[in-house]
Amino acid sequence: MSKRMELPEGWVEVELGKVCEKAKIVQRKNVEPESKLIYLDIGAIDSVTNQIIRHKEYTWKDAPSRAQQIVHKDDILFSTVRTYLRNIAQVETKLYDGQIASSGFTVIRGNPVATNPKFLFYLTLSQSFLQPLNELQTGTSYPAVRDSDVFSQKIPLPPLPEQHRIVAKIEALFTSLDRGIASLKTAQQQLKIYSQAVLKWAFEGKLTEVWRAQQKTLPDGKEILTLLKSEKKEVCQKKGIKLKDTQPISSEELSELPELPIQMAWARLNDLIWSVKDGPHYSPSYQESGIPFISGGNIKQDGIDFKKAKYISVELHEELSKRCKPEKGDILYTKGGTTGIARVNTYDFEFNVWVHVAVLKHLPSINPFYLQHVLNSQHCYNQSQKYTHGVGNQDLGLTRMILITLPICSLEEQNQIVAAIESRLSVCDKLEETILQSLQQAEALRQSILKKAFAGQLVPQDPNDEPASVLLERIRAERLKATTGKIVKNKKSDK
Template sequence: MNGVQTISLGEIMAKKSGSVDPSKFPGEVFDLYSIPAFDSRQPEVVAGKLIGSTKQIVEPGDVLLSKIVPHIRRSWVVGEKQGRRIIASGEWIVFRSEKIYPNYLRHVLVSDPFHSKFMSTVSGVGGSLLRARPAFVEKIKIPLPPLEEQKRIADILDRAEALRAKRRASLAQLDELTQAIFIDMFGDPVANPKGWLHAKLGDVIFSASDGPHVSPEYTENGVPFLSTRHVRAGEITWEDLKFISKEDAEIQWRKCKPERGDILYTKGGTTGLAATVKTDRLFAIWVHVSLLKPDPEKVDSLWLESMLNNEFCYQQSQVLTHGIANRDLGLTRMVKIKIFLPPLHLQKEFSHRIDTLERMKIVHKASLAELNELFASLQYRAFRGEL
């Protein structure tokens, strides 16, 4: 690290921060830093009578690191007091020291170099049962420049992070605009104020099929093999791919071959998300993804994608999804999803508008990718004393 001083996390870990059982103070209101509250970056304001277990007592400026589901990077700086006692759930590892500028430490704890070390401390059988072990976390060394340098680094990274956040917010607004245009043109499907014809999904597609029901043999390269995690509402992602051989893909394509204009619709695990195939790239799909072949004389693919991703159809998909541990939206059930059916020329007009939005998204995503690369470079240089 080019001579940068380091410190073990154990030296700044608040091992005796104290605890409280809020239920013994039923009328008192607490600020609770919980894992579910993290995404909003606002602690829960909750009465003691509604809190069912003992919590850690934390202080403003403490830095929290989530030890559960550790592949999701969660670090949070405790905010100022708002006239209430501040507590945190036991899933957080708490750090506290005058040697550390809190926001600098937060950046360290979500950085790539730290995260790789952090994941080596994990135990458990997988998924939500994975836990980072504090006894091992405390042995990890992090760079410790002088306090003023920490503040300078944190300020630079804060500004770069703010740029990324603005770009992500712009993308989210474009996603929301798709549904806003849908409602403006066609009305709410629940009320159907424009009196469009009623139909079912099965009425407007040639077929609904799915991928193989047995685990394939993966290869180092070959044909991309997509699963549920590659399908989001309105988007197919091509990251973290697995591959199968061309020979195996040819066998699968006899039953189920994705083509441009088809729709991928998730049917296992996370169900009810639709994304149109907008590429001629060859790929295959897993059993938990269904392949819908729209009838172009009845329905436009992008319009149908938005219809299926509308809350009206999404809620139907959840009712039709069976199972708890192994959730499944069966092919024979999904085709019963109710839709309305505007004239095809209006569907195509909607599709044209969405094409414009998609081009805007491509520009924003390219900009976000550049900002992500910049941020990663800044992190790398900052924690090596090169910034």
């Protein structure tokens, strides 16, 4: 808002600090060390809803050094770190009145003589207020602005009655907009539920029930397991790999699993693959370009994000590939950080993986996309979480992941199941894309409302309103009186 604005009659352009009061700083030497406080830091704010959703409690002797500013109801907490993240909220409950906020906030407290607190709150959410501050940020790790940068921003100030009208109009429009957003998010959640239902139906044999009834030569589940065992033995002999027996599924486990058609059977993941390896258990030396090197965070159900990949040298890639080499058609399965996400490698170029990614090489009778979908089903995902151990560094160990139980069927039926799943999920993907576009449009509409509000275009002006310039004179007089002890009469201003 640093650019010169053409404002309606009765409005003025003013530095934010001219209409704000400073928050008091706690003198910690004067407080009782054992007394308690409620502390608000950046983590207290939900940057989507712009509300305070949590707080911390300390005694003063244990409180962080940034616990400095006394806040009151209606104050605006404006994070000076990464302003583009919009960690902004208003103190709306008496619970936090008189409590303590981090020095990482600029506390914006409007003078009630000239400002409506909600008007200033919505102003700080507008892109026209945030963008100039984004450009002023300094620092690399934690780009930030100073309090003085925030308070020096020029803002449009309408007459006080018009501020009230603007706030009422914004809240009416936002209420309607939020209802629409809530409906979109409900639809989004329903799509996720439907997608999981599709996978559940698929792997219980329900999506291919009609197709299966038309087949006359399908093997039964026992024959499929025998075929897979024979295939694995043959592949391992050809590759010179020691064949490791699969832990049988116990009768107790089987009793808890859904009943399958006779043409399907329960197996363990180890029955479907001939190799499972992960990447190096150390951070390699990275470089600006070379062979892409990905971790678990790069793997999504809809593909691999190579834009955020790191790079290693060709020589290191060749060395690492001696133990674990991702090839087209392999399954990449996240085993560290966010665990239990599977994706087929559909890429024609070479890359390598870190320890947080397992590379599964499947048997010839396994459709890789069948394996991808079944591993991403709720049944398998739940098991992946059960087998994920650790608190800080979570890990889905290789020896545990191969114990995951999953349904298996003939390759012909796998192909049918994949086609049935993807035809349905492709519709979900299109609907999801439409919902995301609508949500983006809703945010653009929100900013459009704010832009009109602070340009004087949202509500009509009333020529009988006391001009904002008179309010500023009143603030100046108050401040002068406070500093000099003298009563200063306001000069009359033309309305």
